[in-house]
Structures are given as C-alpha cells and as structure tokens.
Amino acid sequence: MNNVLEIKNLKKAFGDFKAVDGVSFNVEDGKFFSILGPSGCGKTTLLRMIAGFLKPTSGNLLINGKDMLGVSPNERPVNLVFQNLALFPMMDVGENVAFGLKRKNIPKNEIKERVSSMLQRVQLSGYERKKISQLSGGQKQRVAIARSLVLEPAILLLDEPLGALDLKLREQMKIELKKLQNEIGTTFIYITHDQSEALVMSDRVAVMNAGQFEQIDTPVNLYANPKTSFVAGFVGETNKFEAKKEDNTSVSTKDNISFKSIFIDKDITDNCHLFVRPEAIALMPKDDIEGMNYFNLKVKTILFDGSNTKILATINDGSREISVSLPQNREFAHIKEGEIVKAAVHKNDCKCYKIQL
C-alpha cells in the first residue's frame, strides 16, 4: 500500500501559541483515518493545513508524493466537507454538486451524468432540482459529501460533519459514511471530538492533544492498549484514580486500597494515574484467581440505560465513586442501592501511567 498523505514534523504557530506542534504521520490509500481530540487540540488547524487554507509554520506535507506547500486549495487534490457543510443556498442540489465539475471545464452532458450518478450513490437520485432549504439534516450532509466526492479527490477531509445532527441521525450517518467509504474507496480523513464516531468508522485513529499526536493506532488497540494517560482517559469510559507506587507490581489509591497492576510507563517512581475500565470489573467473581484484585463494592446509585446500565459504587468504605458496567444478561438485575457486592479486577486491567500535565 502506498501512502496518499505523508506529513513530516508539521508545525503551526499563531503568535506564541503552538496550535500544531510537530505532527508526523502517513495515511495509506483507501483508508478511513480519524483524528480524535478535545476541542482546541489543534485538529481543525491540522485539517485546514491539509486542505490548504493555512500555511504551516514549518514541516512537510506531501499528497501522492508531491509537495503541497504553496499549492492553493483550489489546486490540491483534496476536498473538505465543512463543519457547517457550507452548501450554497442560492443554488439547487444539482448546481451545488456540479459546482466543482464546472470549474474543470467538463462538457455539460458529462457533468449531468456524473452529478446524477453521484447523487444516486448517496441515495438522493432525482434530487437535482430541490432547494437546499428543502432538505433534512441528513440529506444536506449527503449533498455536501457528494459535492466533494464527485471531484474524485485523492483525499476527502471531513471536519466534524455530524456535529449538528441529532443523536439518532448521527448513529445512522456513522454507519452510512463507513459504508460509503468502503464502496468508493476514497481515503477519508475525519476530524472529531466524539470518540464513538472515531472508533466505529475508522481503520486508524490518531489521538491528538495540545497540538501533538499521543497515539496512532487501530480503534481496537487504542481502546485495549492506550499508550499514554491522555489516551487512556479520553478514549472510552474509564475510572481514573490518583495513586502511589508501592512496589513494581502494585499501587495504592488515595483511599489506601492496594491494586496489583501493570505499569505502562516504566519510569514511574511515585505518583501516578491508575485507569480501570468499568467493564473490566467483574461482579461476584470466583475466589482465588491468580492476579485478581478482590474488593467489596458499596452500591450508591444505579444508572439504568438499557444495555449500557452502570452502577456507581465505592470500594469498601472509600470515598471515591467508581462506575461499573452491568452485564447485559440481567444476571445482576437484583442488585439494589446500598447493597454490598463482591467484585474483582485482574491486574492486567489496572494500568498505571505517569501523570501528564
């Protein structure tokens, strides 16, 4: 597989503020690549540099092996789907999709053909004469994607395009986008702060924080083996404890509860962060399993959410509330608030990281 996008040590500073601080990565052709990060982490700045709207302070940016520095947005083989979609309100759907093709001086009947086949791809065939204001949120979304894809870009950039949709539609569009990318085979670079969007759709995800990439990995690895404290805390739900190292195999939390655990950062000497996923905690476990931490949970609250039901509980008589997932088979549906439940977590699921500023 060849790399459609290569970025080497890319930096962008606004005055003293380093929005993007030395980012390097490659994207393979035909992949769905996501950049996941909290707002203000520099992901939009990075995307705008790829699209050509911002000039990097330093670093290299190659698309299909060609240096893109100094190439203006209208001459780059990438297209951007804007956060607010930016569909032209004075044009109808067909004119919006044809806009880019007309700029390329393609014959009229060919434009018409390509527009209608593109609209068919996004399940909007026959919508050419509709006005933008007549479309629903999801339809607008698809028109915006069609408008960019019809130009057959090497890379399609998407800047949180699902942000404005309501939850149900967002779930649906996630799947549609993934399918569309599979069918068309264009490389997608998708920007989001929503970890579920990134995990569901992507082949690879880069987690970005404070202008830098923390980890680039597959969604599975990102969730199972986060490399840094930030990734462990940002991707997926987790319980975070402030802890102190006891010896090479265990830490103790502020409530003086000792956990056998593994140290991801090898250079931890004293204070660290301990992360335990809610679903890693087993309720009413078998006794005496090698490597297990056993403790009692005092149930404080039950948060019912269908298949995603959790309980909030304290460990023994500690003050720190943690969340624990309930298995979906309703095995523990009898648990009530105030009960004390035996629980355990394996040491491999107790991961310690050094404290990140």
Add this chain to the structure above:
Amino acid sequence: MNRHIKLGFFIFFVPVILWLFLLIVLPQIDLLLMSLKFENDAGKMVWSFANYSSFFTQKVYWLTFARTAIYAIIVTFLTFVVTFPMAFYITKVVNPKYKGFLTILILMPFWVSELVRVYGWMILLRESGVINYFLLKLGITHQPIEMLYNDASMIMGLVYTSMLFMLVPILSSLDGMDDSYIEAAHDLGASKFIIFMKIVIPYAAPGIVSGSIVVFMLTLGDYLTPNLMGGKNSLWFTEQIYNQFIESFNWNQGAAFGFLLLLISSLIIWIGLKISKQNLAKALS
C-alpha cells in the same frame, strides 16, 4: 378586553391612516385630477390626456426623460461598483474590531444635509476652488480648469450622494454570509474571480437589488445635485417638472410629468427585476 384592543388599535392606526390619507393620498388624487385637465382654445378647463400626450409628441420632454433615466441607471451601476468592494472589505477582509468604526466613518458625511455636501464639492471643484488652487500652485496647469457644470461631475456628485443607500443593504446582506461559502468554493476549485461572480454576488443579490432600487429612484427624482453640479444644461427631468410648476405656472403639465416619472420609473424597476430574476418582496425584506 375587546375594548382595550379596539382602543389601542385606534390610537396607533388612526394617525397612520390620517397621515397617509391627508398628506399623501389626497394631494396625489388632486394632482392626478389636475394632470388630466387641459385648457382648451376657448380658455376653458376640460378633461383631456393632452398633458400626457405632449410628453410623447414634444421631443425635448421625452429626450430629457430618456437622458435622465439612462444617467440614473449609469449612476446606480457606478454606485454599485464603488460600494461593493467597500462593503466586501468591511464585512469580510478587515478585522471585525474595526467593522463598526469603518461603517461610522462612511455614515458620517451623511449626517450633513445633501445641500451642504454638494456645496462642499463645489468649493473643491469650481474654477477658483481648492483643487484648481493646488494645480496652479504646483504648476501643473497655468489656466484654472472648470470642473463643475458637466456631466462627469454631475454623475460623480450623484454617486457620492447615493452611496450610503447602496452600501447599507449590501453590508447587511454580506454580513450574513458565512465565510465558509467562500472557502468551500475555493476548495472546490473556483478561482477568486469565479467565487466573486458565482458565490459572493448571488448571495448579496437581494441587498444589491434593494440598494439599486433606492439609488435609482433617488437619483431619478433628485433635483439638487443635478441642478447645482450639472448646471443649467444638466437637463434633468425633475428640472422640467420644476419649470412647469414654478416658471410656466402650468401645474397641469407639471402634475402629468410627475405621474409619468412615477410610472416610467416603476416600469424600469419592474424590467430590472425581471432581468435579474429577483423578487421585490425578497429584496426589500
């Protein structure tokens, strides 16, 4: 409850109706009747379209009107050309901090009456004026140049007078335009010229149309600027109306001219709207 609504209705509605009826509708009806009366050979006032037909039969009248209308169209177009880049600069280019300041800077001259502004231009442009003084001092010319009383200075004066009425609607329509439209068009391969023609101007079209209507009407009906800056040979149609009322004491003819001005200018605007495929209600909303 019901009575309160009725009372409120009368308090607010009656003045409006009285204003419209007594000060606008009634005099207009009177003028309309007047325009339809003509003094026949026997010296008696009779109903007739003669006042209207004389507009079409006497070459000087309709030629003056045509000249006025064409110049008003030119002035409208020039006003657009001058103000659009200003509006674009204020709304899209300059730091938003200075937006209000720049708008006020443009509005400020319009706090002074049109008469004073025109005299200001005259002080600058006349033979013994400021510009000629410097031209002579710097030795660029040895004879003072008369820059007033020609069509070019008249058009310039009219453009200056109307600028505000074009600028404000364009400003407000461009202000509502999201920058991402420009970026999206750029991203889709459009050059700057295409973005301007296909995205910016169509987006601002309602503002441009309402500005153009106001500027066209004001220019067509302007008396002061053409008269003072264009001089006696400016041949503006409003001067014809003035002459009929004040100099010839032919109020009937003057009234007919007034209605013709109203009708034909409305017709020109209607044609303009049809050509630009715009909607009057949309443009004025």
